Amino acid sequence: MRRALLMVLMVSMLLLPTVSAEKKVVYVGEIEGTITQYTADQFESYIKIAEERNAEALIIELNTPGGQGDAMMRIVSLIQNSTVPVIIYVYPRGAIAASAGTYIAMASHLIAMAPGTSIGACEPILGYSANGSIVRAPAKIRNFYAAYMRSLAEASGRNETAAVKFVLEDLSLTAQEALRANVIEIIANDVPELLKKANGMKTKVPVSGKGYVTLNFTNVEVKRLNPSLSYQIVSFLANPGIAYILLTVGMLGLVFGFLTPGWHVPETLGAILLVLGVVGMGYFGYNTAGLVLVILGIIFFIAEALTPTFGLFTIAGLVSFILGGLIMFGKGGGIYLVSGETFSTLRIIIIVTGIILALFFLFGMVAVMKAHKKRPETGKEEMIGAVGRVVEDLDPEGMIKVRGELWKAVSKTGETIKAGEKVRVVKMNGLTLIVERFEGDGDV
Incomplete structure (x- = not known):
């Protein structure tokens, strides 16, 4: 009886559906260069892929001197409405997150920087004058961006004072300075080190629809998202x-x-x-x-x-x-x-x-x-060079037949040309053809 029960138990265990722990995925994308609407499109593409594939997080390796304000605000909105934690990683060494890049970083759920990178210098400018000097934005615009940066820092619990100085005083911080000033959360040499340090951390910004999320990067697979051809x-x-x-x-x-x-x-x-x-x-x-x-x-x-x-x-x-x-x-x-x-x-x-x-x-x-x-099929130009045959002696005037039609013709030289001889049209005077004797094999 015991053997029978043991057999039934073993068979049941074999027939039970196996449950395997699905490996979590972290996607890594790259944004480099001036922030434009194309950057916002690419950012949206990265986030959509991460959301559709239920990623554990999306890491954006950022290296930008700044760019357009409207494109930057669109990216900030994309991050804030993402259902996947977005980590901004200022990378590689020597990279910067300046101007618009700083706003994007401050809006993210977690900020990491590689050693030798910098962040800040967000004063809005209108452009450059003819002599190359910076044309600064008026106080109204500067105050708006300062308040916008303060709101991002406030929402993420980051240093509001430093955030405002980024805008009004063009403050720039190294990775170590930013960490000490509570502007960023992590300094990491590469993505594996970033994942190790971020494991167990709670996001600084609520993830859309999920609230504050504790990051779990144990047993994760890292997949890179290559920039699109566009x-x-x-x-x-x-x-x-x-x-x-x-x-x-x-x-x-x-x-x-x-x-x-x-x-x-x-x-x-x-x-x-x-x-x-x-x-x-x-x-x-x-x-x-x-x-x-x-x-x-x-x-x-x-x-x-x-x-x-x-x-x-x-x-x-x-x-x-x-x-x-x-x-x-x-x-x-x-x-x-x-x-x-x-x-x-x-x-x-x-x-x-x-x-x-x-x-x-x-x-x-x-x-x-x-x-x-191509020569025209009708008209004066078409007749010049045509070859015909005399049907009535040209002495010097008579009749010739050209391309199946009878024409009045006059000998160019005044010589007599007998019926049956070939002639070539050299000129046209009204409806009279001026011709000359032709000895060749042209079509009649």
Whole structure:
């Protein structure tokens, strides 16, 4: 009886569904360079991936000199509404979280810095004067950003005094100074050390829908989120130096093109560079920037059809169309137009479609040029050079037959040309053809 019960117990245990502890995942993304709307799109993409995959946390390795205020506020809102803890990690050594980057860090659930990094210097500026000096924002704007920074520090329980000095006094702190001043929570050399030190800590900011969360990084798997193709393209364009050069050269190209009409190369390159420069200013999102380039490409294609340029407009249209498509559908924005797997196929479709459109307009251009070169089928020009046969002696006037039609004709030299001989039309005077004797094998 005991053996039977033991057997039943063993079989039951074997049949019971096995429960294995699912390994927790921490995602690590990278944000580098000037903060623009593209940065906000990429931030949204990172957060959405972490939320959809129920990540334990999202770590953003941040290295930025600052950027646009509206893009920064959008990122702050994204962090505050995230259902996954967002940790800002100023990394690698030598990195900074200045200006807009400091606001983003202060809004995060936890701040970590690598040794040799710095944070702060948030005074708002309006730009730079002609001599290169900073144009400071008026007191009203400075006070607004100071209050905004204070509210972020207050919500996270961080040092409000230092936070306000970041704005009003352009205070900057090293990693050690920021830790002592209660501005950040952790100093770590790398992500594994960060996870080890943050394990068991409670978030400084409530996680959306969950309140304050105790971080549990025991037995976690770290997965990196690579920047999207869109973000890599626009990050290069959004470099202030690159954007400025593109705008300047683009405008010079347009001016030079208008001063030298007929060549088309300067204005074509100028238009492309100017649009890329505007895109690089970062005031668009991925979708708008991509759409602008696609529309520019279509305009170039149409221009090629209307004003053949031996393929110049076609090449320009192809470059603009493909670049715009890759940015627009490059998995950059928080609102996914397509999945990553679909984009791999879509990328090929975008390139193939662009090539097909380019070939279509290119062959259309060739057809137009051939039509321009082709002799007209009717009219005076069509008759010149035609070969006919005399049906009534030209002495010097008579009748000839050209292409199945009878024409009154006059011998050019005044000589007599007998019926049956070949003649060639050299001139047309009203409805009378001026001809000369023809000894060749031309068609009659």
